[in-house]
Amino acid sequence: MAARPDEGTAPWLDPKAQPYIRIENVTKKFGEFVAVDDVTLNVYRGEIFCLLGGSGCGKTTLLRMLAGFERPTSGRIFIDGVPMEGVPPYERPVNMMFQSYALFPHMTVEQNVAFGLKQEKLPRDEIRDRVAEMLSIVKLNGLEKRKPHQLSGGQRQRVALARSLVKRPKLLLLDEPLGALDKKLREHTQFELVNIQERLGVTFIVVTHDQEEAMTLASRIGVMNQGSIVQVGTPHDIYEFPNSRFVAEFIGNVNMFEGRIVEDEPDHVTIDSPDLGGVIYVGHGVSTAPDAIVWAAIRPEKMVLSREQPPGEYNRASGIIKEIAYMGDLSIYIVQLDSGRRVRVTKPNTYRHAENELTWDERVWVSWDESSSVVVTE
Amino acid sequence: MANPSYVTLGQRILAGLDKALTTVMASPPYRWSQGILRRAGVTGRTLVIAVPWVWLLIFFLIPFIIVFKISFAETRWLGSPPYAPIWEWVEGHALHVKITFANYLFLLSDSLYVQAFLSSLKVASVSTILCLLLGYPMAYGIARADPSWRNTLLLLVILPFWTSFLLRVYAWMGLLNNHGVINQFLMWTGIIDEPIVMLQTDFAMYIGIVYSYLPFMILPLYSNLEKHDPTLLEAAVDLGCRPFRAFLSITLPLSKPGIIAGSMLVFIPAVGEFVIPRLLGGTDSLMIGRVLWDEYFLNRNWPVASAVAIALLLLLVIPIVIFQRYQLQEASGEQQR
Ligand SMILES: Nc1ncnc2c1ncn2[C@@H]1O[C@H](COP(=O)(O)OP(=O)(O)OP(=O)(O)O)[C@@H](O)[C@H]1O
Numbered sequence: 039m040a041a042r043p044d045e046g047t048a049p050w051l052d053p054k055a056q057p058y059i060r061i062e063n064v065t066k067k068f069g070e071f072v073a074v075d076d077v078t079l080n081v082y083r084g085e086i087f088c089l090l091g092g093s094g095c096g097k098t099t100l101l102r103m104l105a106g107f108e109r110p111t112s113g114r115i116f117i118d119g120v121p122m123e124g125v126p127p128y129e130r131p132v133n134m135m136f137q138s139y140a141l142f143p144h145m146t147v148e149q150n151v152a153f154g155l156k157q158e159k160l161p162r163d164e165i166r167d168r169v170a171e172m173l174s175i176v177k178l179n180g181l182e183k184r185k186p187h188q189l190s191g192g193q194r195q196r197v198a199l200a201r202s203l204v205k206r207p208k209l210l211l212l213d214e215p216l217g218a219l220d221k222k223l224r225e226h227t228q229f230e231l232v233n234i235q236e237r238l239g240v241t242f243i244v245v246t247h248d249q250e251e252a253m254t255l256a257s258r259i260g261v262m263n264q265g266s267i268v269q270v271g272t273p274h275d276i277y278e279f280p281n282s283r284f285v286a287e288f289i290g291n292v293n294m295f296e297g298r299i300v301e302d303e304p305d306h307v308t309i310d311s312p313d314l315g316g317v318i319y320v321g322h323g324v325s326t327a328p329d330a331i332v333w334a335a336i337r338p339e340k341m342v343l344s345r346e347q348p349p350g351e352y353n354r355a356s357g358i359i360k361e362i363a364y365m366g367d368l369s370i371y372i373v374q375l376d377s378g379r380r381v382r383v384t385k386p387n388t389y390r391h392a393e394n395e396l397t398w399d400e401r402v403w404v405s406w407d408e409s410s411s412v413v414v415t416e
Numbered sequence: 417m418a419n420p421s422y423v424t425l426g427q428r429i430l431a432g433l434d435k436a437l438t439t440v441m442a443s444p445p446y447r448w449s450q451g452i453l454r455r456a457g458v459t460g461r462t463l464v465i466a467v468p469w470v471w472l473l474i475f476f477l478i479p480f481i482i483v484f485k486i487s488f489a490e491t492r493w494l495g496s497p498p499y500a501p502i503w504e505w506v507e508g509h510a511l512h513v514k515i516t517f518a519n520y521l522f523l524l525s526d527s528l529y530v531q532a533f534l535s536s537l538k539v540a541s542v543s544t545i546l547c548l549l550l551g552y553p554m555a556y557g558i559a560r561a562d563p564s565w566r567n568t569l570l571l572l573v574i575l576p577f578w579t580s581f582l583l584r585v586y587a588w589m590g591l592l593n594n595h596g597v598i599n600q601f602l603m604w605t606g607i608i609d610e611p612i613v614m615l616q617t618d619f620a621m622y623i624g625i626v627y628s629y630l631p632f633m634i635l636p637l638y639s640n641l642e643k644h645d646p647t648l649l650e651a652a653v654d655l656g657c658r659p660f661r662a663f664l665s666i667t668l669p670l671s672k673p674g675i676i677a678g679s680m681l682v683f684i685p686a687v688g689e690f691v692i693p694r695l696l697g698g699t700d701s702l703m704i705g706r707v708l709w710d711e712y713f714l715n716r717n718w719p720v721a722s723a724v725a726i727a728l729l730l731l732l733v734i735p736i737v738i739f740q741r742y743q744l745q746e747a748s749g750e751q752q753r
């Protein structure tokens with residue numbers, strides 16, 4: 039569902055590509071408090087870039103600096119190559135959809151959407167046509183004459199979206215656009231957002247603290263923590279190759295084993311992990327000092343459960359099944375290893391009736407492939 | 417931290433009250449009266465609502481009925497009270513009722529009254545507009561000020577109420593008269609040679625009214641403006657609207673309830689204002705409040721004075737009703753929001 043970058047290529051991999059938005063070493067302080075800490079980021083035309091992070095990590099503040107409501111304490115922002123210092127919000131080619139929607143309570147849906155176009159002094163007919171078109175895109179036909187307080191939360195959200203899109207901005211900033219929607223409507227609207235984005239060719243920067251939403255929407259994700267961007271990458275990169283414990287644990291579920299590097303070769307490393315009660319073999323090199331403390335991260339779906347002892351001497355441990363949760367599409371097993379650690383393993387429910395299933399309190403082996411783990415050092 | 421002995425004392429008082437209440441509620445007289453009230457359809461809610469109703473009945477409705485009655489009586493130049501009774505028990509005959517509309521007709525026939533009404537409305541309107549023009553920026557400034565400053569600024573607005581109203585009007589007389597502070601200062605600087613006549617002019621009257629009623633404009637405006645969501649203005653600016661236009665198209669319409677409330681609070685008492693025109697205004701200033709006073713105390717014509725009062729009330733009831741309607745609408749709108 040995620041946005042396809044133009045011509046199927048990834049502009050961020052192309053060294054010649056001009057970023058549409060350049061954020062250079064931007065820091066924002068409120069008094070002594072550092073809300074955004076030395077962020078450098080490039081976003082390319084036509085992207086849906088998701089800023090993902092916990093509450094209070096500075097996502098809104100970063101967006102507000104792009105929109106022009108806050109001035110960076112230091113650092114620079116360029117939009118389409120133009121430095122944004124001193125450019126007031128009403129002159130930026132940017133529109134923002136606010137976390138609280140900020141609909142004008144005294145105006146009807148129609149007037150809310152038309153507001154931005156009226157500021158451009160467009161002819162009346164054109165305003166009417168564009169408002170009508172936009173309202174049909176967000177499926178609000180028939181509600182034109184309602185006031186915001188006569189709408190449901192989801193409808194308000196769509197008015198806010200229509201209002202920010204109708205001006206055909208080059209860059210649309212969306213602050214938690216789907217927060218108020220139930221799961222179904224949320225997925226539907228995510229799909230629509232991507233559709234609209236592809237139709238109108240707008241660049242989106244979407245703030246969310248819902249990692250699933252980020253995975254669904256984004257061409258790339260920037261993970262934020264305490265004001266800094268800790269990793270930028272495609273959803274796949276972020277999920278499969280997290281660069282830190284924070285990212286690995288923030289996105290999806292992960293089993294993390296602490297250990298010490300015993301063998302450090304260019305093509306593999308081995309890690310002695312008392313946490314696991316065994317040795318972890320990783321099929322790629324890691325650049326750290328020998329004897330360093332590292333963490334091996336393995337996703338639950340990449341682990342295998344078996345009654346028989348798997349071959350080999352690495353990447354396995356024995357334990358007892360403590361809990362099983364049936365989720366429909368898959369089942370989650372919580373296994374307590376002999377080391378005392380509990381690990382989470384998921385298994386797709388491929389068959390409707392499976393015979394001889396693993397059950398509670400059974401002794402099992404947990405194992406994984408040497409290519410499945412990622413080593414992080416911080 | 418509260419003093420612990422106060423805390424225990426408070427707790428003991430509360431416990432005592434609780435016990436007393438329980439005892440009372442368990443006592444037979446309480447239970448009987450409760451039963452009676454309940455059977456009569458009287459609930460605690462009704463009792464609570466009854467308090468303001470009883471207040472209004474005693475201090476507004478009954479006096480109003482008395483004034484209303486007098487306004488239909490005939491004037492009696494001698495004797496006390498100075499009006500003829502409306503009903504009389506004439507011996508041997510039946511009940512005599514004498515109602516006259518002459519007082520109201522008199523108001524219409526003498527152009528003095530009509531003019532006084534019109535000029536009162538004019539003075540009140542001009543004062544209201546001046547208060548709005550002055551009060552809006554002040555209320556806006558306070559609402560936008562740093563939160564730690566707001567209470568101080570509001571206090572400054574209310575501060576004049578801590579001195580007597582009359583005293584403040586007299587202070588203005590001291591400032592404005594020919595040998596007053598302002599004239600002396602201007603003459604000392606050499607800007608003028610002769611004192612400017614300010615006292616006993618419309619100018620002084622407007623200063624007095626605007627000065628006295630300004631807080632009534634600022635307070636409701638402030639309480640409205642303070643609630644505005646600043647992100648609405650950001651949204652407007654984000655959509656390409658310049659800040660001043662954003663004020664005109666967002667803040668101003670949203671502050672309409674505050675404007676209306678403030679204007680009512682200034683306009684209604686200003687129409688009947690009597691002291692300020694009397695003390696600061698010219699002798700020819702013809703305000704209905706003054707006419708009322710003269711009619712009552714100088715002419716001792718209570719029936720006509722009552723008729724003036726009733727006419728004034730009717731004149732003011734119309735905007736009040738409109739205001740009430742509007743507030744109701746607003747309230748129901750807010751509930752849905
Ligand atoms: N005007 C301000 N003055 C002082 N501190 C502020 C201000 N605005 C934001 N902050 C602080 O900066 C930090 C980042 O705030 P921000 O609104 O960017 O968080 P966020 O990532 O959007 O969080 P959420 O997901 O909860 O919306 C917070 O700790 C917040 O308290």
Ligand SMILES: [Mg+2]
Pocket residue numbers: 097098099137213
């Ligand atoms: Mg936020």
